[in-house]
Amino acid sequence: MNTRQLKFSATVMTCLAAATMSAQAQTLNKINDSNKITVSYRESSIPFSYVPAPGAKPVGFAVDMTDVIVADIKNQLRKPNLEVGLIPVTGQNRIPLLVDGTYDLECGSTTNTAARGKEVSFAISHFYAGTRLLAKKTSNIKDYADLNKKVVSSTAGSTNEKVLRQYATDKGIDVQMVYGKDYDDAFRMVESDQAVAFAMDDILLFGLMANSKNPALFEVVGTTLQQEPYGCMMRKDDPEFKKLVDGTISRLMQSGEFAKLYAKWFESPIPPKGIVLNMPMSAQLKSNMKALSDKPM
Template sequence: MKFSTLMTAVLLTAGLASTASAQTLKKVADSNKITVSYREASVPFSYLIGSTKAVGFSVELTEAIIDDVRKKVKKPNLEVAYMPVTSQNRIPLLVNGTYDLECGSTTNNTVRSKDVTFTVNHFYTGTRLLTKKSSNIKNYADLTKKVVASTTGTTNAQVIRKYSADKKLDMQLILGKDHDDSLLLVESDRAVAFAMDDILLFGLMANAKNPASLEVVGDSLQVEPYACMVRKDDPEFKALVDGTITRMMKSGEFARLYAKWFTSPIPPKGVNLNLPMSAELKANLKTPSDKPAI
């Protein structure tokens, strides 16, 4: 076989293998198993209480999707495996097939859409700052030449770095490995502020060691939608996930779930985040969209 012909065959085989691996529902049906991810510190979306039990708004979305997968593949006793992921490894591990579905606190944007497919948006947020009240930090100009934390692998780290460069603030950015680690950088005075999605900051503050000493400040730098992630080139699985979330939005189940996690006391401390739905999310409930952030 000529080298060019051989290479064509190899590439075609690789392409077929890639396409086959992307068909999540077939994979799940054949193995009688689905692997889904969770986050350890993304309050109130997906977080641990105790050492192993993940709870939260996105965890319950995931469970509703799993129920629809069971019906679709006709596997009432489908095995479900739960895998912790971080901001840094959530996309690579989904792409390589280690797990099948991510519903956490992941921004749907055009850059990430090159590697994964996003489903219907289920939340809207923006980058703000968590700081100690004693720091007297009120907005971004107060961060000039100061140490600021964010979390590895997040859009927020990119946003705050660009903002610092554009405004010539000369911030020093340090990155925590996860949101709890980034919060600790502020609590231990190694950073004066933590730049992250405002909803995650409110959640972290609610469950911090000394919530009264902290506050969320600053303008929202941009609006970003959260959405579940599935592998690319798998329209059947995306349609199922979209169908679950859209049905919940139309039936009122989504609004009830939102009230449970955003406007009611949540575990483990019974703190109420008191965060009503944003105008963007209300509009998305009427006309569900998977439109990404820029």
């Protein structure tokens, strides 16, 4: 490599390093300097974060929690008129867009895993889910062995995809995976018989089924493959911001407000159809309201 090429290469590396440092800037400083925080939402992650009707604002358990966190950020920065931006994310882009600084906080249905922990930080776990299957009642799918030589939908990059693939390999089950761009898309594959089942977190499957055109056509089946803790995501190596987010969540859990939010979204009628999920708080989540753990799956 000649001198000119070396200089060009050094310049490129310097620019890349500067961009990375900018994206990794301490979040509260970034928010304070720009007078804006950008938070993400999911379009169909019922009841955590979803859009109940075309053109409507996102709602959900995690959206309400995000609102409280943002209120605490406004108080700490003494910026009551702080601008709040919203950005939709998918399972594929939620981590890259957070890491590169496009948005600042994600509270939704993201599982805290050790692998993801190498790229982002997670707050105190706010839910525990398990991988199961949603299928039409007429499909005769009752457990994972029934998936042999059949097509199953999921979302690319999800922990559920990886868990099902590993389980199928271990048990000698020949499963063909297809991927939706989001939960609604993967569910429609089952509705239209492009797939016999949709592998995803049980709570999301119950939410999608409850809000479908004809819930009576479907059922959630299969044993729970594993327990997965959900946590709000933040950029890594930002202890000040993590302390604030964890502080908000722990206050909600200890004050009783978290339990009220849970009852609102999991045990009461939710938009748009007023469906009740009838999903009492799990023993594991009750335990974590005291332990306040952010341990990965």
